[in-house]
Structures are given as C-alpha cells and as structure tokens.
Amino acid sequence: APALLAWTDTRESRLAAQAALPLLKRADGVRVVELCDPEDMDGARLRTQDVVRWLAGHGVAAEPDARAHDDRSGGRRLIDCAEEMGAGLMVSGAWGHARMRQWIFGGVTQTLLNEAPVALMLAH
Helix, strand or coil: CCEEEECCCCHHHHHHHHHHHHHHHHCCCEEEEEEECHHHHHHHHHHHHHHHHHHHCCCCCEEEEEEECCCCCHHHHHHHHHHHHCCCEEEEECCCCCHHHHHHHCCHHHHHHHHCCCEEEEEC
C-alpha cells in the first residue's frame, strides 16, 4: 500500500521521516503532503520537492503534494488525503506546536490519533 508523509518544516517531521525510512522503502509509493496557507503554495511546493529529493537519495520513490488549507481541520484533511490515495500508513511529526496553542486550536496530532483509519507512525 502507499504511504502518506505529512510534512511540516519542523524537527518532528524530520525525525518522523528519518525513522520511517525502512517502512517508506517498502511502500507502494509515497506522497509528501504539506498543508499550507494559500499565499505559501510556492514555498510548500519547494519544501515538498526537497523532501522528495532527500527520500530519493535513500531509495524511496515519492511525489510532492502541496495543498492549500480549506475549511477542514489539518488532521481531517490529512486523513481524507490518506483515504483518497488508499494509504496503508501515515507518517507525521507529533505535537509540533506549543501546548497552549494546541489546546486552543485543537491539534492535528490529536485528530490523527483519534481518527486515522490506517497505521500511524508519529515522532516527537
């Protein structure tokens, strides 16, 4: 099955990607997904392309996928994307935001933990 690598330019995402390399190598394709503000699409495209190049250097075939935020929560959006692509694995950094902000806005990590319909690998 394919794998979804949820990307943000954070230490946690880098740790998750590094730790997941053995699993990503065995996946039937990898999609690197970054959710961003509409005005940051160019930056998100460049970042996801950089991750795809890094993965290729480790023998992982991947494709970049930058998406602008919409009215769904980030966590819901990632889950919908995983379901669309038939992913069997989601890889993500965990708790990348300050706890107070997480508490106020709800967290992608919490949504993934509660609702992900596929295997989930998190790194913090």
